[in-house]
Amino acid sequence: MSCQNHERKRIYQVWPGKISLFLSIYWSEVDLSLLFCVQKFLCGGRLVFGPDASSLLLTTCMIGGPSITFCIRIAFLIGDHRHLFHSLILIPAILLTIMDLTFLFLTSTRDPGIIPRNKEALSEVGNTKLPRTKDIMVNGFTVKVKFCDTCKLYRPPRASHCSICNNCVQRFDHHCPWVGQCIALRNYPFFVCFLSCSTLLCIYVLAFSVVSMLEVRGQFYVLIADDLILGVLALYCFVSVWFVGGLTVFHFYLICTNQTTCENFRYHYDKKENPYRKGVLKNFEELFLAKIPPPLVNFRDWAQEEEEDVELGSIASEVVRAFGSPRHGNEQ
Numbered sequence: 037m038s039c040q041n042h043e044r045k046r047i048y049q050v051w052p053g054k055i056s057l058f059l060s061i062y063w064s065e066v067d068l069s070l071l072f073c074v075q076k077f078l079c080g081g082r083l084v085f086g087p088d089a090s091s092l093l094l095t096t097c098m099i100g101g102p103s104i105t106f107c108i109r110i111a112f113l114i115g116d117h118r119h120l121f122h123s124l125i126l127i128p129a130i131l132l133t134i135m136d137l138t139f140l141f142l143t144s145t146r147d148p149g150i151i152p153r154n155k156e157a158l159s160e161v162g163n164t165k166l167p168r169t170k171d172i173m174v175n176g177f178t179v180k181v182k183f184c185d186t187c188k189l190y191r192p193p194r195a196s197h198c199s200i201c202n203n204c205v206q207r208f209d210h211h212c213p214w215v216g217q218c219i220a221l222r223n224y225p226f227f228v229c230f231l232s233c234s235t236l237l238c239i240y241v242l243a244f245s246v247v248s249m250l251e252v253r254g255q256f257y258v259l260i261a262d263d264l265i266l267g268v269l270a271l272y273c274f275v276s277v278w279f280v281g282g283l284t285v286f287h288f289y290l291i292c293t294n295q296t297t298c299e300n301f302r303y304h305y306d307k308k309e310n311p312y313r314k315g316v317l318k319n320f321e322e323l324f325l326a327k328i329p330p331p332l333v334n335f336r337d338w339a340q341e342e343e344e345d346v347e348l349g350s351i352a353s354e355v356v357r358a359f360g361s362p363r364h365g366n367e368q
């Protein structure tokens with residue numbers, strides 16, 4: 037396969053996730069789910085999104101819509117009724133909304149800790165059988181690390197291969213469909229802040245919708261009918277707070293015990309020793325005060341001349357392994 041376009045390209049432009057166009061032309065029988073394994077990049081590779089980044093728009097509307105409606109409704113009440121009381125309600129609501137959307141954006145646009153694929157092993161090892169697992173020592177505990185067939189590497193401890201992004205990711209927690217991104221080493225603190233802000237915002241809007249309806253109307257049973265906007269907002273937040281609040285509590289439990297969602301479901305560390313547990317305070321310190329490690333991939337670096345060919349070759353070999361050769365059918 038020869039590369040016809042010799043224009044220099046950056047790594048994000050030849051990243052293996054970007055396979056949809058290539059495959060849809062080259063491979064007519066490919067599983068459609070593969071076509072969505074496309075990492076999205078904006079601002080010349082500075083912003084890294086997951087393949088399902090479009091859900092970020094929905095989440096933004098689900099948070100921004102009710103919050104802005106609440107702020108506008110309260111702003112109208114400032115003119116009509118108790119000026120100071122409603123002004124005091126409005127300011128934290130605006131701040132919480134801005135913080136919540138900022139944390140959502142930071143979680144969604146950051147490289148979560150993508151581990152670059154092992155290109156040398158791709159060309160050199162070929163079909164040589166490597167042991168599936170390897171034992172390594174972590175804090176005095178033996179930890180099994182698995183070989184990833186797609187990335188052609190032994191995953192570092194706590195890393196996992198995200199089936200949606202099609203990458204191995206460091207300290208993988210889970211892939212969040214609401215954020216449209218992996219939640220992992222480099223965006224987990226922002227994700228926890230986002231969840232906490234969302235819970236606070238829900239409680240805040242719920243509480244002050246009810247309080248201001250009571251303040252203004254005085255009688256609870258005519259509230260919903262009289263102030264439909266605040267009534268609907270209170271109901272919306274009452275339903276949402278169980279979901280968002282539950283997730284926040286769960287993640288605080290995970291931080292206290294230094295586990296990822298993935299480990300919690302897979303290993304049940306409660307029943308056996310967790311090699312990463314350091315005590316509640318140290319666990320929080322590690323998450324929120326330690327410097328976030330730099331990314332392993334600089335998507336803005338220039339790709340090497342042959343990189344594009346290697347990537348396309350590797351994708352083709354992956355597809356052959358998964359679906360069989362286009363002419364001879366599945367050989368496995």
Ligand SMILES: [Zn+2]
Pocket residue numbers: 184185186187188196197198202203204
């Ligand atoms: Zn992998």
Ligand SMILES: [Zn+2]
Pocket residue numbers: 086198199200201202210211217218219
């Ligand atoms: Zn993912």
